[in-house]
Amino acid sequence: MAVQTTTPTSTTTGATAETSVDLGPASALSCRECGERFPLGPIFACDQCFGPLEIAYDLPLGDPESLRKRIEAGPANIWRYAPLLPVPADVADKPNLNPGWTKLVQADKLAGELGVEPGKLFVKDDSGNPTHSFKDRVVAQALEAARAFGFTTLSCSSTGNLAGAVGAAAARAGFRSCVFIPHDLEQGKVVMAAVYGGDLVGIEGTYDDVNRFCSELIGDPLGEGWGFVNVNLRPYYAEGSKTLAYEICEQLGWRLPDQLVVPIASGSQLTKIDKGLQELVKLGLVEDRPYKIFGAQAEGCSPVSAAFKAGHDVVRPQKPNTIAKSLAIGNPADGPYVLDIARRTGGAVEDVNDEQVVDAIKLLARTEGIFAETAGGVTVGVTRKLIENGLIDPSLTTVVLNTGDGLKTLDAVAPTTGPTATIRPSLDAFRDAGLAH
C-alpha cells in the first residue's frame, strides 16, 4: 500500500523528502505511550509525549489456513513472513542478505543436564545468520525502510554485532555505511564490523556514550540524510525481532512454546518477540494459550533484572562491566516494557555472573555442539538458574535463544580452553599422554 509521509519539519527526523512509501502491511506509526498516530516516516519519538513509536499494521486477518499455506510456501528466510512485516511485497527480489529461518535445535542432552524432560528443551540458534548474530534480522527491516525513505548511508550505534550486520547489509545492497562502536570491543566484533569496507568509528566511551553521540549526530547537519538503523529507523528495525517468534512457533508445528528465555540488551528483541507471539494468536495461526517470557542479563550489566527483583517499574542505569559486551547497555530503552511483559506473562528477569556465562557456553558446546557467544552463555546460564530456583517448569516446552556465534567472543573462553595435551609426533608420546582409551 502506498502511504503518504510527512515532509520533514524538524531536524530530529533527519529525513530526506519523499512523497510516498510502500512498506507492505505497515499503515502508520503509533506511540506506545499515548497511542497518537503518525504517517510512516523516519521518526522514532512521539512529538506529543516523547514516547517511542512502533509500527501499526493492516494485518491480513482472514482465513488462517490460507495464510499459513502462503507462509509455508515462501522462501526459507524472514521474507516468508513479509505479509506481517513493514516491507514491500517484492522484498525477496531486492539485494539483501536474506537472514533467518535458523535452526530450532531439540536439545535433549542439554535438557538431561538441566533436569528438563527429553523433547521439551530447544535452542533457537541465531548464530546461523549471515553475519552470525540475530542482528541481521533487524537490519534487514531497517534497510527496506532506508530504501523507502531514500537514505543512501546506513549507520548505527552498536555493541558489536549490529555494526557487522549493518556493514554487510550495506555492502550487499549498495549503501554507504558509517557505524559507531565503543572503542574496546572484542577483536572478532571489530574485524567483522570493518571487513565489509564501510567506515567504522571507535568512540572512547561506553555503548551508552556511543548512543548519545548518535542521537546528537542525527540532529546535526553532519548526519543529514543518514539512516541510523537503531535510532531514526528504530520502529522498522525493531520489527525484525518478531521473526524469531514466528519461526519458533512455525518450527514447533504452529504452536506457542510455554516458556522462552530471551537476552536483554536494549530490551527491544524481547518486547517484539512478545508482539510477534500475540500477532500469531490474533491471526489464528496458533492456538491461544499462556506463555511465559523470561529475560536474561549478565550480572555486570543487569539494570532490568535489578528492577524486576526490587519490584520497581523504572530501570536505574548502570555502568556495564561484563564479558557479555553485546548485552552491555546500561540504560536500556525498552527496560520498562520488558518489566511489564515479564510480569504480565508470569515470567521473570534474572542474571548470571561472568564465570557462569563461561560455564554455560561450555555446557552448550559440549552437550549440543553449539558454540555460542557470551550472550548465549547468558541465556543458557539464566535458564539453568531459573530451573534451579523453580521459576522455569522443566516439564513444559522451553525455548532458549542463542543470538550470536562463539567465534566472535573467543577471548571469553580462551583462558580456560585449549589442547588436552601437546606432544611430539610419536606413538610413544601419545601413549604417555594417557589419552588412548
Ligand SMILES: *Cc1c(COP(=O)(O)O)cnc(C)c1O
Ligand atoms: C543486540 C543483541 C541482543 C539483543 O538486543 P536488544 O537490544 O535487547 O534487542 C541479543 N543478543 C546479541 C548477541 C545481540 O547482539
